[in-house]
Amino acid sequence: MDMVIYPCLVASCVVFVGLFASNEWKTIPREMEEYELGKVSYVMTLVWIAIAWQVFNIGALGLIFEASSLFSNAISVVGLPIVPILAVVFFHDKMDGLKVISLVLAIWGFLSYVYQHYLDECQSKTNDRRTNVVSSASSTGNQ
Incomplete structure (x- = not known):
């Protein structure tokens, strides 16, 4: 699990630093307003994408341990x-x-x-x- 958690944690930190360093965080409310399906759909899309990537990472790691890294x-x-x-x-x-x-x-x-x-x-x-x-x-x- 450490092979999944730590790289994702580092990647999240880098993304947050970039988000705040470039002042892109100020455009998030406007982006939510302009999303065609609404604010809730915008947030749900982001949340489910994050969950899906975590499931994918854990599944890929499981394939590495159970089969091989090439198969994964x-x-x-x-x-x-x-x-x-x-x-x-x-x-x-x-x-x-x-x-x-x-x-x-x-x-x-x-x-x-x-x-x-x-x-x-x-x-x-x-x-x-x-x-x-x-x-x-x-x-x-x-x-």
Whole structure:
């Protein structure tokens, strides 16, 4: 949990320092007023984004401990294109070329991971068969 809590705490502190150093905090009430869905929706959006990121971080850390850091990274990469797609669906955001390219690259990266895992598994099975054939041949030769 320390691997999640401390980096998030440091990142939050840096963001707050930047927010107050640039005087951006003065524009937050106006931003809330201009939010189309209202003040409560603005606050709820921010709160649920923060909660979702914490759940994601804990889940990614769990994948690192239970599977591997490579698998955790692959799952993170495949999850990246979901955010722009949901933004297009729910917030009617525009799907521009940059989002399409990032979507294609994320899917390509995940498929490359899956294909490499498949190749490694096939090679492992081939090596196991060879080992079994060699060990059975040597055991029959000893009798």
